[in-house]
Amino acid sequence: MNNFARRGITLSLLLLAQSTIPLSALSVRAQELSFSEKLNAAQTTCLRRLLNVTWTAQFRREMMEIGQVGTALLNNEGRPDYVFLFEADGWCGTAGCPLLIGELERGGACHLLYDGMGDKSFTVLRRLDHGYRRIYAPCEARFDGQQYQQLHEDCPNPDVPR
């Protein structure tokens, strides 16, 4: 085999590997998150930044204390997305507990992906919308290109599909 053919095979293998990485990621099964009460430095920074653009100042301090975090890969860029759940006495209603999703960006910024309600049954599905995985939080939410939007406003409700 000459050098030209060897380079061609190497290039083909590289291209194949590049093209199969997203495909293998897409084949990941639906994933339920586990939540931790301990936030690392990046998660703490991300949460603080999200709270500054979502909740009024009155609640931010307590939310920093009660926030639990789960880590998910919602797109195929390889950066972790953080799911913050605020499940504590007095914080929840029949629709669930406050839930924020933040996406860590290069340079340390944290972009808000979702600001809604949810619980620990949070599940990441295989299906993609605009490059981001569909979620059950437990209500279904889809990415619209900017943020996740809950599909049915009245969910959760026995008469409404999730």
Added chain:
Amino acid sequence: MCSGNWTGKYGIHSRAEFLANPEAQERALSGYLGDNERQLKANGAFVHIGETIDGLKARFPVTRAGIMAAAHREGAPATKDYLTRIKANRLTSKGLPLKPPDRPIETRLRTFSETSYE
């Protein structure tokens, strides 16, 4: 919605016992509403009673029943958070970037505004 175990409160130790006991269900709901009311009083939500909000669908007065209904669905902090942001937006939700829980909160504040609550 919070995860946990049956504590034995009201003599209930399982889901089946709870579903078979209407009195315990009534007491549990009363207890939950009482907890919510204490939270709403502490966080200042009731200060907004009497304000009139120019909502997405109609104008409506903020009442105790409306606040209780909204907090029952979305929690006391989210309800107060909505009321604070609406107040800062000159008591209108028009032009305010609404969060997903804001719409059901506003819907409950509006639809329960005429309901009596004791």
